[in-house]
Amino acid sequence: MGVCGAVIRGVGLRVGAVLLLAGIWWAVAAAHVWPEVFVPSPGSVWDQLFLTSSVRDGQRGYSGHLLHEHLLASLRRIGLGSLYGVAGGIALGLVIGLVPTVRALLGPLVTFVRTLPPLAYFSLLIIWFGIDETPKVTLLFVAALPPVAVATAEAVRGVHEDYLHAARSLGARRWQLPFQIVLPSALPEVITGIRVAVGVAYTTVVAAETVNGVPGIGGMIRDAQRYNQTDVVILGLLVIGASGLLIDALLQLTARLLVPWRGKA
Amino acid sequence: MRSPDEPLAVRLSGVSLVYGSRGRFPRRGGNPVEALRDIDATVGIGEFVTIVGPSGCGKSTLLRLVAGFAFPTGGQVAVSGVPVTGPGPDRGVVFQQPRLFPWLSVRRNVEFGPRMAGMPAVRRRERAAELLELVGLSDSAGRRPYELSGGMQQRAAIARALAPDPAILLMDEPFAALDALTRERLQEEIRGIWQTTGKTVLFVTHSVDEAVYLGTRILVLSRRPGRLVLDQASDLPLASDPHTHPAFTSVRETIAAAVRRSASDEEVT
Numbered sequence: 001m002g003v004c005g006a007v008i009r010g011v012g013l014r015v016g017a018v019l020l021l022a023g024i025w026w027a028v029a030a031a032h033v034w035p036e037v038f039v040p041s042p043g044s045v046w047d048q049l050f051l052t053s054s055v056r057d058g059q060r061g062y063s064g065h066l067l068h069e070h071l072l073a074s075l076r077r078i079g080l081g082s083l084y085g086v087a088g089g090i091a092l093g094l095v096i097g098l099v100p101t102v103r104a105l106l107g108p109l110v111t112f113v114r115t116l117p118p119l120a121y122f123s124l125l126i127i128w129f130g131i132d133e134t135p136k137v138t139l140l141f142v143a144a145l146p147p148v149a150v151a152t153a154e155a156v157r158g159v160h161e162d163y164l165h166a167a168r169s170l171g172a173r174r175w176q177l178p179f180q181i182v183l184p185s186a187l188p189e190v191i192t193g194i195r196v197a198v199g200v201a202y203t204t205v206v207a208a209e210t211v212n213g214v215p216g217i218g219g220m221i222r223d224a225q226r227y228n229q230t231d232v233v234i235l236g237l238l239v240i241g242a243s244g245l246l247i248d249a250l251l252q253l254t255a256r257l258l259v260p261w262r263g264k265a
Numbered sequence: 266m267r268s269p270d271e272p273l274a275v276r277l278s279g280v281s282l283v284y285g286s287r288g289r290f291p292r293r294g295g296n297p298v299e300a301l302r303d304i305d306a307t308v309g310i311g312e313f314v315t316i317v318g319p320s321g322c323g324k325s326t327l328l329r330l331v332a333g334f335a336f337p338t339g340g341q342v343a344v345s346g347v348p349v350t351g352p353g354p355d356r357g358v359v360f361q362q363p364r365l366f367p368w369l370s371v372r373r374n375v376e377f378g379p380r381m382a383g384m385p386a387v388r389r390r391e392r393a394a395e396l397l398e399l400v401g402l403s404d405s406a407g408r409r410p411y412e413l414s415g416g417m418q419q420r421a422a423i424a425r426a427l428a429p430d431p432a433i434l435l436m437d438e439p440f441a442a443l444d445a446l447t448r449e450r451l452q453e454e455i456r457g458i459w460q461t462t463g464k465t466v467l468f469v470t471h472s473v474d475e476a477v478y479l480g481t482r483i484l485v486l487s488r489r490p491g492r493l494v495l496d497q498a499s500d501l502p503l504a505s506d507p508h509t510h511p512a513f514t515s516v517r518e519t520i521a522a523a524v525r526r527s528a529s530d531e532e533v534t
Contacts, residue, residue, distance in 0.1 A: 160364070161334075162360050162362070162364045163364060163366065165332070165334050165352060165358065165360075166358060166360070166364050166366075166425075167377070167381075168333075168351070168352035168353075169332060169333075169352045169353070169354065169356060169357060169358040169426070170354060170357075170377050170378035170381055170425070170426075170428070170429055171353070171354035171378050171381035171382050171429050172377075172381045173381075176381065180381075181366070184366070184368040185366070185367075185368070187368065259368075260409065261367035261368065261409060261410070261411050264367075264411035
């Protein structure tokens, strides 16, 4: 089978799986085993997709915003939080990996923050920063930082000493090593850390949007839950999940382009 | 016999190394390990000195001391008359594994040293092209290290080590991980590179044949603690084909006997 055939097969399998799940869902809903408020039919979720994406009787989408506005607001928070988290995590991981004293000081702190459920410190962030964008982005930043920091620190400590020796013998100064050798050779693990971090930001965004979260998919889901609009809740879940899949695929593609030597050297 | 004021590439004076005796090499739950004991040796400029000995005799350690990756606990290592205080571009190193930087192309690997020295991009590129030509890799300049065979990677590593124009090339069993045919070809090539560039080479190997084929001087180390048991001059590498040279067998037998003696427990004088 050629490459083309393999691609078609892969896509076919995925589409098949989705259709199968949708079919089961439809069958369960149509059987009316549970009331519509627990298990809405695929049809009503599908209808909500259009209702929330259009302006009708002067009402804009859901909770005053169109679906894509909710999504973009959430993506913006995820993007900013991940960006700061990744930048901070790489810097922190580099220092933790390179300086034993810093490792002893900050290592336990990073682990401590990593084990905290984001909602636990969200209250604190609201007290500090109010209820606008700042606490939300800060929450995602704090959630996204530890995975990158831990992955970077581990990778930095794992750099083979012969790479450092080779660079020094080629005339690199000690201060040049972190950027010339350590970070590039840690890149594969750092990128894995970034993927984990973006995933964490994704799972945290709905929590961040429980307070003053409109526009935002989390805010939309929360409002829908108040009015028992289960179909909108499910639509929100599907939209956030689908966009997450897309972003992760993009990150994987970037990783392949940036780290073509992964698993080969 | 050399006169004391003749310029030397490397001088080892009473070099000893004991692991675990200082904070630098902490060994938990073990006695100090004596790796090298009281080694006196010199390497003249332009010589090709091979170091051979049983495995674990500290020959690689000795090379790392010259490279400046570690420091002796006793005695002194001097390169070009100056005590070694760390690694530097005056000593190019080729490791047993090629250790090319996988995030750089072959050409950019070779350019690394000149780039660190601040050489402008155009000159750097010329230098890399020159060296890749020397090691026969001109066609692979744009490829990534992992796309090359083991032998080609080691060629690239040699080009990279030569790029900063070091006074001395330090080679740590560079061909040990290659298959026999590639190894033979690379031995021939490194002999050619030594003859064309006139570099001083310090070459560690566990193969007596390799040591005899390449070395204008052959140093034999004893098993741990590594002591210098034989310092044998040879002019075989200057012959057109050392392998078929009449003296090859006798030099080989001398070295092999010294290695055998040093590998057993008896004291050698």
